[in-house]
Amino acid sequence: FGKGSIMRMGDGEAAENIQVVSTGSLGLDIALGVGGLPRGRVVEIYGPESSGKTTLTLQVIAELQKLGGTAAFIDAEHALDVQYAAKLGVNVPELLISQPDTGEQALEITDALVRSGSIDMIVIDSVAALVPKAEIEGEMGDSLPGLQARLMSQALRKLTGTIKRTNCLVIFINQIRMKIGVMFGNPETTTGGNALKFYSSVRLDIRRIGSIKKNDEVIGNETRVKVVKNKVSPPFREAIFDILYGEGISRQGEIIDLGVQAKIVDKAGAWYSYNGEKIGQGKDNAREFLRENPEIAREIENRIRESLGV
Numbered sequence: 001f002g003k004g005s006i007m008r009m010g011d012g013e014a015a016e017n018i019q020v021v022s023t024g025s026l027g028l029d030i031a032l033g034v035g036g037l038p039r040g041r042v043v044e045i046y047g048p049e050s051s052g053k054t055t056l057t058l059q060v061i062a063e064l065q066k067l068g069g070t071a072a073f074i075d076a077e078h079a080l081d082v083q084y085a086a087k088l089g090v091n092v093p094e095l096l097i098s099q100p101d102t103g104e105q106a107l108e109i110t111d112a113l114v115r116s117g118s119i120d121m122i123v124i125d126s127v128a129a130l131v132p133k134a135e136i137e138g139e140m141g142d143s144l145p146g147l148q149a150r151l152m153s154q155a156l157r158k159l160t161g162t163i164k165r166t167n168c169l170v171i172f173i174n175q176i177r178m179k180i181g182v183m184f185g186n187p188e189t190t191t192g193g194n195a196l197k198f199y200s201s202v203r204l205d206i207r208r209i210g211s212i213k214k215n216d217e218v219i220g221n222e223t224r225v226k227v228v229k230n231k232v233s234p235p236f237r238e239a240i241f242d243i244l245y246g247e248g249i250s251r252q253g254e255i256i257d258l259g260v261q262a263k264i265v266d267k268a269g270a271w272y273s274y275n276g277e278k279i280g281q282g283k284d285n286a287r288e289f290l291r292e293n294p295e296i297a298r299e300i301e302n303r304i305r306e307s308l309g310v
Contacts, residue, residue, distance in 0.1 A: 018232055021067070021121065021169055024059030025241050026254045026301065028225055030310055032202065033233025036063075039120070040167040041201035041232075042160065046174035046190050051206045052223050052243045053173045054080075055088065057123045059248055060171065062089035069120035072096035072113050076106050076129035088248040103130030103148065107155040114162045114170070121169040127152065127192040128175040149193025156199040172196055203229035212242055214284060220244035252290040252297060256283060259300050262307045274300060 020036035022029055029035050037043050037060060045053050061071045066089075073080060078099050086092050096119070100106040106124065113119045124130070132147045163170055174190045190196070197203065210222035226238045240257070242250040256272060259265030266273045272286040273279060274296065280286030290297040 019167065021060055021069070022063040023056065024063050024251075025056075025225075025239060025249045026251065026304070027239035027241050027258060028204075030258075030308055031225070031227050031237040031239040033230065033237070035310055037169055037171070038201055038232045039169045040164045041169065042156070042163060042196070042199050043169065043171045043202045043204070044174055044190070044196055044200040045171060045204045045206060046176060047206035048176055048208070050221075051208045052221065053206055054125055055243055055248055056204075056206060056225075057125065057171055057173060058085050058088045058090055060169075061085075061095065061121065061123065062091075064121050064169075065089075065091045065094060070094070070096070070118060071121045071123070072098070072119050074106050074110060074122065074124045075099045076103070076131075077125055078129075080125070084246070087246055102133045102136055103151050104133050106130055107151065107159075110170070111155070111159060111162070114159060114166055114168050117166045119166075119168055121171070123171045124173065126173040126175055127190070127196065130192070146193070148191070149195065152192040153195035156195050160199055172200075197229070200229060201231040202227065209240070212244070218245075220247075220250070250287065252287040253283065255290060255297055255300050255304065256286050258304050262304050264300055264303050264307065 018034055019039040020034050021039060022036040023032070045056060047053055061073070064071050073095060075097060080097065082092055085095070096113075098106070098109050100109060107130065110122055110124060113122055130148065130151065132144070132151050134147060135142070135144055138144065159170065174192065174196070176188050177191055179187045179189050205226040205228045207224050208221045209224045211218045212220040212222060221243045222240065223243050224238060224240045227235050229235055242253040244250050256265060259274070260267050260272075264274070270281050271278055272283070279289045279296075290300075
């Protein structure tokens with residue numbers, strides 16, 4: 001086997017702390033317990049259509065690029081909006097992108113990128129769009145049960161060891177389907193079989209729970225993310241934040257909400273105040289104030305982190 005095949009848990013690599021990449025959401029970083037998504041692991045993000053799955057992953061890519069990392073985006077849905085990605089802070093010229101024809105091709109490319117050791121993060125968007133070659137070459141009505149599930153199971157068996165060794169974060173975006181004939185319990189399930197549920201270290205369930213309006217015009221979504229599975233910290237925590245259209249996760253909105261929860265920002269009626277000084281009437285105005293005064297926003301954020309011990 002060679003040197004290093006077996007080691008004591010206290011020696012070198014085995015005892016290393018988990019390296020993380022921020023999600024771009026302060027509340028979600030706190031809910032994850034370690035300050036972000038763990039590197040060297042598989043992460044699954046799933047939810048209904050237009051719930052913010054791709055937006056969240058693009059924010060993670062932007063955060064990784066700020067740290068000087070290299071990210072790749074496997075766009076199996078052929079629907080990545082490059083202008084939108086740039087608005088979210090993604091350095092588009094530096095982002096590697098692939099639009100594969102088949103599921104096998106997508107997973108082979110992922111495997112090659114992970115093995116290269118030069119990629120820090122890969123996003124696969126989405127598992128549902130990873131169509132097996134046999135299905136593409138077959139007729140429209142052909143029944144091919146379990147084909148995609150087998151493909152995912154085989155790919156994850158091959159990938160996990162290399163992912164850990166190269167310290168690469170791999171995010172699978174997934175869609176929701178309904179189980180037929182379920183009378184009790186949750187009829188929702190994710191595509192691509194059960195393998196991904198087992199191999200994922202973190203699973204995030206993202207949902208749109210409301211609209212954000214400004215003068216009767218909808219300017220964004222209120223979003224809730226539940227940490228359904230977490231192998232690196234206690235699971236079942238959740239985060240609620242605003243996703244503004246064309247802007248992404250509202251950092252200022254989160255600072256206000258978490259500041260009020262931690263009693264760092266005072267809320268009296270519609271007014272928000274910090275250190276006895278009013279910062280705005282209504283959340284929109286308070287958000288605008290923090291956008292114009294980033295040093296105050298940073299100060300409140302640091303106090304929130306201190307109070308929560310992150």
